Amino acid sequence: MQTKNSTNLGEKATPLSDKKANGKEMPWREKKISNVGYYELLELLNFKKAERVANCGDILEFKKNEEGRLKLARAWFCMSPLCPMYNWRKSMKRSAQTRIIVERVIREKPKARKPVGCS
Ligand SMILES: [Zn+2]
Numbered sequence: 001m002q003t004k005n006s007t008n009l010g011e012k013a014t015p016l017s018d019k020k021a022n023g024k025e026m027p028w029r030e031k032k033i034s035n036v037g038y039y040e041l042l043e044l045l046n047f048k049k050a051e052r053v054a055n056c057g058d059i060l061e062f063k064k065n066e067e068g069r070l071k072l073a074r075a076w077f078c079m080s081p082l083c084p085m086y087n088w089r090k091s092m093k094r095s096a097q098t099r100i101i102v103e104r105v106i107r108e109k110p111k112a113r114k115p116v117g118c119s
Contacts, residue, residue, distance in 0.1 A: 017070075077089055
């Protein structure tokens with residue numbers, strides 16, 4: 001896992017540093033290590049998707065936002081439901097989508113109430 005610029009023309013690779021708004025490092029490294037463990041199991045069991053899982057999250061393209069923080073612009077993930085890398089990114093995407101929906105409901109329906117049974 002390298003930044004796009006570090007793979008060009010033999011430049012020396014630099015470790016990825018992608019920080020959250022609170023300054024904590026995003027767990028790319030930990031998720032990739034878990035992904036490799038998952039890949040090894042699939043390879044051992046001769047699953048066809050093993051190679052796809054092995055390449056999950058290997059290509060990441062970031063852009064800097066107005067605050068100077070990195071934002072993932074393009075990436076490739078394996079789409080395997082049990083892959084730790086894919087699941088992490090999918091959960092982040094769902095979380096962001098849910099936040100947008102909730103903010104919109106609060107803005108457009110400020111008197112709306114939670115359905116019975118939700119906590
Ligand atoms: Zn994956």
